[in-house]
Amino acid sequence: MSPSHVVVIGGGFAGLSAAKVLRNRDVRVTLLDRRNHHVFQPLLYQVATATLSPGDIAAPIRWVLRHARNVRVLLGEVARVNVADRRVELTDGGRVDYDYLIVGTGSSHAYFGHPEWEPYAPGLKTLEDALEIRRRVLLAFERAERETDVARQQELLTFVLVGGGPTGVELAGTLAEIARQTLRDEFRSIDTSRTRIVLVEAGPTILPTFPDKLRTAARASLTRLGVEVRENARVTNIDDHGVFIGEERLIAATVLWAAGVAASPLVATLGVPLDRVGRAIVAPDLSIPGHPEVFVVGDAAAFLQDGKQVPGVAQTAMQGAAHAARMILRRERHQETMPFVYYDKGSLAIIGRGSAIADLNQAKFSGLVAWFAWLFLHIFMLIGFRNRLLVLVQWAGAYVTFQRSVRLITNRH
């Protein structure tokens, strides 16, 4: 009898974590992704802000899994899952049958029912997104240098970040450093230190998942960098001249979106109940109702623990996918599955050069120590030795010189 076939959709943190549990076990594994590369999402903002190259934070999925001889990696975009026939259908007409399925397709940005905002305010989920943001940010300074109208020049030198979570804070802090340090000597007509950076958060506070003391430290760091922090400020419209906060117009040539997320539309094809943002409501063992052979993990799954949705971070995806893979191995041995328990290792957010906040279970701290904790954790987690070394070299360079090495405007549309 040939071994059971496990299909994993998505080569993100979830997919790689599942593949590693199933590696060299008595199952055949096929991992499907529409990209050929895994992206280390926590560092995407560094590509968007020209500090790192795409190649520094991404690795070919088939290279990561090259020693897993029972794992096959295929490039293909999944159109739908046919759970009745246990089959995955690709957009190019290809089909892949499965005995078990793990769905780890993550999330994309959502605009709270305003998809028309997307062209004005790109989000940051993929390498292409990061390159598009980099292009817009660098082009704004280039256009300001050639602009003779003072009002329009100030519009070009205004950046609005919508969403005060970790991504919005990281982008705001880094943009401030670029404007005030990196670009300082390079322009002849504009003074880049006049750049205005506004971080807009609809809720009562930025970084809502962090304790109050750390939020205060983050707010102070941002202010020191010259970022205007606007809390309780709900964006009601976005167009090509900036955003509206209620009746107030905030004029800005560049608006970046770091607010809402929604599960991948693929999840809807499973035919199971979804939550408000399109995540599949899963059983305690992460399988879906009526189909114990199908597991949904990470950002694609609605999973409550202590009455709260587990956070949308890499840890959740990795732990959930590893659990699903282990449950598949148990079912192969005719054992019962067990409920998933998420273990919160804590969270970190970086604000700028030498400045971060850390909320670990044992300790809460901010400043340089938190920054070093962030640095070493991320270097440690990065896939592949060579990338780690290169990233460390680039970071050291950026730290010492304030330079950003990857300030290229490419990918014009």
Place this chain on the structure above:
Amino acid sequence: MSPSHVVVIGGGFAGLSAAKVLRNRDVRVTLLDRRNHHVFQPLLYQVATATLSPGDIAAPIRWVLRHARNVRVLLGEVARVNVADRRVELTDGGRVDYDYLIVGTGSSHAYFGHPEWEPYAPGLKTLEDALEIRRRVLLAFERAERETDVARQQELLTFVLVGGGPTGVELAGTLAEIARQTLRDEFRSIDTSRTRIVLVEAGPTILPTFPDKLRTAARASLTRLGVEVRENARVTNIDDHGVFIGEERLIAATVLWAAGVAASPLVATLGVPLDRVGRAIVAPDLSIPGHPEVFVVGDAAAFLQDGKQVPGVAQTAMQGAAHAARMILRRERHQETMPFVYYDKGSLAIIGRGSAIADLNQAKFSGLVAWFAWLFLHIFMLIGFRNRLLVLVQWAGAYVTFQRSVRLITNRH
């Protein structure tokens, strides 16, 4: 009286070389380029073959010239030069008046009167070109892995390089290494060592500008790497299943163009006689007939020395642009201009790992020594200390591990 205004079109080797001569002299300089970055073209093939990131071989032009306080860098695409009014007109309606003009707009690839071949056989002149080639090469292997038809699989595993100059040789050698070493363990359905790589040259020999002995060494190196070298083989048609050499069909999913070049179309707007490939025929001092204030340099200029067109390499562009800049300073001092004399420092071509050929005036050699010469010359010439260090680290890594760190399929069209 305000100082004379020198406009330089193009931020390639020519433009930067001119700006460096004019730096902190008593002229105002404006450098115009449609990209924000200088590209180190001799290493473009390494981006196309996934060894280096775009950021490793490119630097923002305004960063390179940040200390040249009399030089202003503007992002803008030149539509035409109005020599009568001494004015450069941009595609976005902008205008820049000049007292002196240096045109260093380089060349693009040309298809010998067959522009319809371009979609099937992209050339390698810009970072976008390099990313497109990288995408096609990596996608061919991914598609072959999913292909069940054996003939189509072999088509996907066949690569044709048209043009046996240094670029064609570099691409062929590197592709062979990727197929036989880098990708070896990562595919489950295909054997990448079966990849067929064909280098097609219309003339009697590859690398025609090198001495016979070195060409023989290069041919032997390519054969050792598994590249088929076809000389006296003129491509008569290209379509989406490969190329025709006379009546013979060579079936290949990926065809890359490294054959013809033509000067930028902008040169034609100068209204002076052009040569066969669109280069401006210049006076001995590199100015154009009737307009001693306009200089054309590098690949944009038709300039004969000893009865032969000077070679289309970085040295020609840099020496010519520096000469033009010095002639402008002489004219400012009411001195006569002098004829340009190109000094040939020799040439190098790389074939693969540890293999290159060097034709220096003093010596001609091949193999590992030539490869080291190539390596250190290119590292030395790369702009910016940080890039140099990073490139060296990546090369060392690629040399030791055979890995290519930047195997990302991005930029889909």
